[in-house]
Amino acid sequence: MSPSDWDVEHKLNFGGVEKVKKFGRVLTAMVTPFNDQLDVDYEQAGVLARYLVDNGSDGLVVVGTTGESPTLSFEEKVNMYRTVKAAVGDRATVIAGTGSNDTVGSFRLSQAAEKVGVDGVMLVVPYYNKPSQEGLFQHFEAVARSVSVPVMLYNVPGRTAANLQPQTVARLAQIENIVALKEAAGSTDQVTELKRCLPVEFMIYSGDDSMTLPLLSLGCEGIVSVVAHVAGQEIQAMASAFLAGRIHEAAMLHCNLYPLFKGMFMTSNPVPVKAAVNMLGIKVGSVRLPLVEANKTEKAAIEKLLLGAGKRLGGIKHADELKAANQPEKVPATLV
Numbered sequence: 001m002s003p004s005d006w007d008v009e010h011k012l013n014f015g016g017v018e019k020v021k022k023f024g025r026v027l028t029a030m031v032t033p034f035n036d037q038l039d040v041d042y043e044q045a046g047v048l049a050r051y052l053v054d055n056g057s058d059g060l061v062v063v064g065t066t067g068e069s070p071t072l073s074f075e076e077k078v079n080m081y082r083t084v085k086a087a088v089g090d091r092a093t094v095i096a097g098t099g100s101n102d103t104v105g106s107f108r109l110s111q112a113a114e115k116v117g118v119d120g121v122m123l124v125v126p127y128y129n130k131p132s133q134e135g136l137f138q139h140f141e142a143v144a145r146s147v148s149v150p151v152m153l154y155n156v157p158g159r160t161a162a163n164l165q166p167q168t169v170a171r172l173a174q175i176e177n178i179v180a181l182k183e184a185a186g187s188t189d190q191v192t193e194l195k196r197c198l199p200v201e202f203m204i205y206s207g208d209d210s211m212t213l214p215l216l217s218l219g220c221e222g223i224v225s226v227v228a229h230v231a232g233q234e235i236q237a238m239a240s241a242f243l244a245g246r247i248h249e250a251a252m253l254h255c256n257l258y259p260l261f262k263g264m265f266m267t268s269n270p271v272p273v274k275a276a277v278n279m280l281g282i283k284v285g286s287v288r289l290p291l292v293e294a295n296k297t298e299k300a301a302i303e304k305l306l307l308g309a310g311k312r313l314g315g316i317k318h319a320d321e322l323k324a325a326n327q328p329e330k331v332p333a334t335l336v
Contacts, residue, residue, distance in 0.1 A: 017190055020152065023093050023120065023203065023220035024058020025239050026232060029066035030269050031277060032080060034285035040076050046087035051282060054326055056232025058222075059093035060084055065159065066226055066270045069097050071288040081116045095152060099123035103139050107146035120150040122182065128159040133168045143169040144178050152180040156207060166193040172200050182207045182224045183215075191218050209235075210261040213254045216242050226269060227260050230276050230311060240276060241314060256309075269297055273304050281314045 030052065033044035049060055062084045063069045067110035072080070081096045088094065097112035098121045100106050107303045110121045123143055125136060144151045153172065155164040163185060172178045183191055184207025194204055195218055203221040206212045212223040216239060226236050234257055264272045268291055275294040277284045279302065286293045292300060306313060 003222060014160055018304050023095065023152070023205075023221070026056055026228055026229040026236050027061055027093070027095065027205065027222065027224045028052045028057040028232065029064050029224050029226055030062045030084070031229065031274050032063065032067040032072065032289070033283065036065070036285065036288065040080065041074070041283075041285065042083045044078060044285075045080060045083045048201060048282055048284060049084045049087040052229065052232060053088050053092045056234075056236040057228055059094060059095060060088065060222055061095045061170065062118075063123060064097035064224075065124070065156070067097060068271065068291070069269065071291075074112075075082075078107060078112050078116060081113050093119040095120040096126070097122045097191055099126075099143070099154065101126035101129050101138070103142055106139075107143045108179050109146045110143055112151075114147045114149050120152055120180075121147065122152045122154050123165050124154040124156065125160040125162050127162070130162050133165055136162065136164055137168050140172050140178065142177060144172075146173050146331070148177060150180070151175075152176045152182055152201055152203075153178065153204070154182040154184070154207065156182075156184040158184070158186075166197050168188065169194060170197040173198050180221070181202060182221075184208050186209065186211065188214055188218065191215055191220065195219055209264070210258065213238060213242060213250060215248075226273050227257065227264050229266075229273050230280065230306065231260055231309065240244060243268040259305055260309055266301060267294065272298065273327055274300055274301055276306055278328050279303060279313050280311060281308060 001172065006176040028049065033041040033048060044274045052060060063080050065073060068076070081094065085094045096118040097163070098109040098113050100108060106123060113121055123140060126139055131139065140153060153164065153169065157163040171183055180203035182205045183194065186208060191204065205221050206223045209225050209227045211225060212235065222239060223234055223235065234253060238250050238253035238257065241253060264276065266272055271287055271291055271294050274284050274287060
């Protein structure tokens with residue numbers, strides 16, 4: 001599926017209005033591979049990016065929280081955007097995580113990402129400084145107006161200590177290039193309020209894997225996923241089943257995926273998913289301090305989860321093996 005396919009062919013009829021998708025249905029919040037010295041491994045970043053696109057990802061979010069953005073330098077971030085975009089080309093959208101709690105720093109990084117040629121930028125709610133709703137509005141407005149690429153907002157109160165309210169998102173949606181929101185407040189009520197006050201073409205993505213199906217039922221666009229590193233095809237199958245009206249099949253796939261949805265967050269993200277990707281045979285290394293890698297007990301639990309999901313561990317060497325390793329299990333005919 002190419003971005004042109006999303007723009008022209010794949011439309012969701014919700015509330016009687018056709019909404020054209022621009023980013024894709026399943027976007028993977030990609031980890032940043034490190035070598036043994038914890039330097040960014042750009043070669044492996046390209047390998048991982050191609051693997052994800054071959055296995056269910058319509059797009060990649062690069063250097064977000066899952067990509068360990070707090071511990072990457074400006075230069076490392078820009079090089080990651082460049083590497084991933086070169087690796088996948090037009091096969092998938094590339095959204096650069098450029099937000100921070102520094103407005104000037106955010107628009108400088110966003111401008112650098114735009115020069116690289118990314119398809120959009122993602123701006124997280126400023127963390128630690130706890131701005132008011134007016135402060136949030138002015139921050140996002142300033143950064144969005146500094147670039148011409150599409151902007152995805154990112155609301156994750158559990159990490160930022162500030163909740164981007166629906167009324168503020170509605171104001172921001174009037175800015176031409178603010179087109180999407182990654183919503184991770186964990187509240188279907190808040191998403192309902194968002195759907196009520198936003199233009200129908202504005203795209204809302206779940207920021208929590210386990211909330212994907214519930215938010216699809218509210219007319220949301222898709223998921224910015226961590227678990228798609230190890231189950232991208234299955235998440236695509238779940239979304240496709242729901243959108244095709246096969247609700248029972250989608251619910252069964254959601255239930256099958258639920259242990260992975262919860263298990264990949266048994267400790268701080270991206271610690272579990274990096275361990276899982278390494279177990280699949282794709283070398284992404286450890287994490288930078290202040291995060292520490294999964295301990296022995298956590299690794300055993302992650303391995304059990306992967307085996308329970310039918311994943312083959314280790315030894316992935318070739319592109320065809322990479323693709324085969326992450327194929328969805330067949331759904332019983334009684335569910336189709």
